[in-house]
Amino acid sequence: GDSVTQMEGPVTLSEEAFLTINCTYTATGYPSLFWYVQYPGEGLQLLLKATKADDKGSNKGFEATYRKETTSFHLEKGSVQVSDSAVYFCALRLNTGFQKLVFGTGTRLLVSP
Amino acid sequence: DGGITQSPKYLFRKEGQNVTLSCEQNLNHDAMYWYRQDPGQGLRLIYYSQIVNDFQKGDIAEGYSVSREKKESFPLTVTSAQKNPTAFYLCASSIDRGRTNYGYTFGSGTRLTVV
Numbered sequence: 698g699d700s701v702t703q704m705e706g707p708v709t710l711s712e713e714a715f716l717t718i719n720c721t722y723t724a725t726g727y728p729s730l731f732w733y734v735q736y737p738g739e740g741l742q743l744l745l746k747a748t749k750a751d752d753k754g755s756n757k758g759f760e761a762t763y764r765k766e767t768t769s770f771h772l773e774k775g776s777v778q779v780s781d782s783a784v785y786f787c788a789l790r791l792n793t794g795f796q797k798l799v800f801g802t803g804t805r806l807l808v809s810p
Numbered sequence: 811d812g813g814i815t816q817s818p819k820y821l822f823r824k825e826g827q828n829v830t831l832s833c834e835q836n837l838n839h840d841a842m843y844w845y846r847q848d849p850g851q852g853l854r855l856i857y858y859s860q861i862v863n864d865f866q867k868g869d870i871a872e873g874y875s876v877s878r879e880k881k882e883s884f885p886l887t888v889t890s891a892q893k894n895p896t897a898f899y900l901c902a903s904s905i906d907r908g909r910t911n912y913g914y915t916f917g918s919g920t921r922l923t924v925v
Contacts, residue, residue: 729912729913733913738919738921739918739919740816740900740917740919741853741902742916743913743914743915746913786852786853788913795841797855797858798904798913800852800853801852802851802852803851803852805850
């Protein structure tokens with residue numbers, strides 16, 4: 698079946714460090730890929746997305762590139778801030794008919810001053 | 811502004827009582843979803859609905875019930891049959907009819923505690 702695998706957390710970084718959160722997927726079709734962010738006590742917010750191979754999604758300094766050859770969608774940010782501390786979810790959605798989002802288990806990011 | 815509203819934000823329930831969580835959206839989205847999230851855990855799908863008057867069980871539907879009488883509303887009832895109802899509940903909605911390159915819009919959640 699379709700699935701998303703994320704790196705285990707927590708990821709602990711100092712402010713201004715470089716961030717990578719790995720995400721790989723398995724899909725029976727051709728998916729769109731998403732990153733969501735969840736701040737403490739809140740719902741999920743769409744951070745960025747990419748709908749086809751080699752697309753790069755970007756938002757708020759975060760980037761992720763849809764790599765079909767490696768079935769990956771790694772999240773990166775050049776310089777993290779304390780306010781980036783949150784849980785990050787990678788997800789996919791197939792582009793045929795009605796398809797539900799398939800989520801990874803989430804990766805907690807902790808950024809210290 | 812369009813959005814999805816969950817209420818209340820915090821809810822306390824005595825054991826043996828049913829409780830209903832509200833979810834309303836004004837995004838004109840077709841599909842709606844309910845997820846459960848336990849501390850430090852990912853999302854688990856409870857129920858979803860593609861259209862009005864139709865809904866399907868997700869992965870953990872036991873002890874829950876839903877209705878979809880209006881496009882805008884998808885209330886979730888946590889019944890006394892749910893053994894461990896204390897959790898954070900998230901409602902979401904999405905455009906559909908083939909536009910699946912869109913993701914979901916989430917509400918801000920309801921934290922249910924059984925006392």
